[in-house]
Structure formats: structure tokens, C-alpha cells
Amino acid sequence: MIVKTQAIVLRMIPFSETSRVVLWLTRDHGKIATIIKGAHRRRSPFVGQVDLFYTCELLVYLRLFRGLHIVKECSPLKPRTPLRSRWRATACASYFTGLVAQISPLYAPHPELFRLLDMALDYFADQSALELGLFWFELKLMKVMGLSPQLKECLRCHHPLKEDNAFAEGPGARTAHRAKACATRMASVFSCVRGGVLCKTCAPSAGAKALPITPDILGMLRFWQSSRSWRSAQSAACTPRQTRDLERILGLFMQYHLEIDNLARATALSILRTRISP
Numbered sequence: 001m002i003v004k005t006q007a008i009v010l011r012m013i014p015f016s017e018t019s020r021v022v023l024w025l026t027r028d029h030g031k032i033a034t035i036i037k038g039a040h041r042r043r044s045p046f047v048g049q050v051d052l053f054y055t056c057e058l059l060v061y062l063r064l065f066r067g068l069h070i071v072k073e074c075s076p077l078k079p080r081t082p083l084r085s086r087w088r089a090t091a092c093a094s095y096f097t098g099l100v101a102q103i104s105p106l107y108a109p110h111p112e113l114f115r116l117l118d119m120a121l122d123y124f125a126d127q128s129a130l131e132l133g134l135f136w137f138e139l140k141l142m143k144v145m146g147l148s149p150q151l152k153e154c155l156r157c158h159h160p161l162k163e164d165n166a167f168a169e170g171p172g173a174r175t176a177h178r179a180k181a182c183a184t185r186m187a188s189v190f191s192c193v194r195g196g197v198l199c200k201t202c203a204p205s206a207g208a209k210a211l212p213i214t215p216d217i218l219g220m221l222r223f224w225q226s227s228r229s230w231r232s233a234q235s236a237a238c239t240p241r242q243t244r245d246l247e248r249i250l251g252l253f254m255q256y257h258l259e260i261d262n263l264a265r266a267t268a269l270s271i272l273r274t275r276i277s278p
């Protein structure tokens with residue numbers, strides 16, 4: 001059958017001298033693999049119409065017996081040109097699309113995941129690539145995958161957890177928060193296996209795959225969990241210690257639940273932190 005849908009390019013692989021295989025995340029049909037015949041021919045109607053990180057309107061012939069589907073028409077809706085030249089943003093976009101390609105099953109429609117990836121690529125095409133934006137994406141990804149960590153109460157005794165919510169209170173509060181954060185004592189434990197936080201009293205029962213979590217990090221994760229836009233990631237300011245804690249907690253949580261290796265993530269973060277001497 002022929003279907004029309006929006007789709008984001010996740011990967012592109014040369015197939016022959018003139019054709020290429022494109023892996024897409026579609027809005028209505030989940031992840032699909034297509035072949036674009038004659039894509040490399042000079043007079044092909046697909047020249048300039050499809051590339052990595054594009055969101056396109058796709059007319060595709062979905063074969064009954066699956067395999068590679070044939071693209072009939074493709075027109076770019078969002079080419080995201082800045083991602084061709086801003087290498088930090090490109091590193092993040094590659095990490096995001098690679099991650100989604102890895103965790104999405106074929107033919108499993110997930111419109112929320114499509115919206116999140118579409119928004120994330122828009123963000124990194126328009127803004128400075130930030131580590132906090134990357135962490136924000138990861139937390140939201142876990143949410144749309146139904147794996148959002150429990151951050152409101154202790155998973156064992158159900159007592160409400162104390163957080164430092166200065167991140168939600170504006171720039172003045174953030175400044176005070178940064179100073180206070182230096183003196184914050186370890187209070188709770190983030191357990192990847194249990195999928196959330198254990199209070200200080202219950203922390204000894206956390207077992208493996210657990211990391212200490214301070215109230216400021218708990219406050220930031222809760223603030224992001226309830227926020228809707230990238231602005232919340234932009235409005236936050238982190239100390240190096242806070243950035244390191246976020247990287248470790250989210251990295252271990254994703255690795256455990258999504259069963260992925262974190263090599264692409266480590267590469268993206270390394271590129272984000274690269275400084276070029278003038």
C-alpha cells in the first residue's frame with residue numbers, strides 16, 4: 001500500500017552505485033527502512049531532497065512482506081541546515097538519531113517519540129549545543145519510552161523526598177543554589193534497578209547499579225521531568241560537579257534499562273567539551 005507520512009532520517013547507507021538505503025522514524029508507522037533508487041544520479045528527483053537529520057514528507061510504497069520499502073516521493077520539511085556546519089550540534093544530532101534507531105522496533109508507531117526527536121533536532125539546529133540539552137533529551141526519552149524514574153517519594157518506605165527546587169525559581173535563586181550546592185551532603189541513592197530514588201534511611205538496601213543523588217540533582221531532574229520545553233534546560237546553570245553527577249546517573253540508568261552501550265554518548269559529550277585553541 002502507498003502511505004503518506006512525516007519521517008525523520010536516522011541513517012543513510014549506500015546500497016549500490018546509484019541507490020541508497022535510508023532508515024526513517026516515521027510519525028505514523030514507526031521505524032522503517034526504505035530504498036531510494038537512483039538517489040545518486042545527477043537527474044534524480046531525490047537529489048537534495050533527503051539527508052541526515054531531515055524531517056521529510058514521504059510517499060512510500062509499504063510492501064506487504066516488509067523488507068526494504070520503496071520511496072515514491074520525498075520532500076524536505078525541515079532540512080536543518082545549521083547541522084551541516086556546527087559540529088557540536090551535529091555530534092548531538094548523530095547521538096540522538098543513533099539512539100532512537102537502536103531502541104525503536106520496526107513498525108511500532110510512537111508519535112510521542114517522533115515529536116521528541118523532531119523537537120530535539122530543531123533545538124540543536126537553532127541553539128548552542130549544550131550538555132544540559134543532551135541530558136534533558138535523555139530524561140524525556142526515558143519518559144516517552146515509559147521508563148521515567150520515580151523521583152517524588154522513596155521507592156521503599158514511600159516517604160516524600162527532599163529536593164532543592166531552586167532551578168525552578170529564576171536566576172537569583174540559581175545563584176544562591178550554586179553556592180549552596182557545594183556544601184550539599186549526600187542524602188539519597190538513585191537506584192537504576194528499582195527505577196528511582198531511595199531515601200537516606202533505605203539507601204543501604206539499594207543493591208547494585210545505584211549512585212548517590214544530592215537534593216539539587218533531584219530537584220533538577222524533577223523540574224525537567226515536569227517541564228515541556230527546552231527552555232528549562234537552557235535556564236539551568238550547573239557546576240562541574242552537578243554536570244558530572246547528571247552524566248553518571250542518566251548514563252547508568254539508560255544503559256541498564258535500554259541495554260545500550262554508551263560509546264556514542266561518550267563520544268558526543270567528548271565533542272561537546274572539546275575546546276579549540278585560537
Ligand SMILES: [Zn+2]
Nearest residue numbers: 154157199202
Ligand atoms: Zn525510604
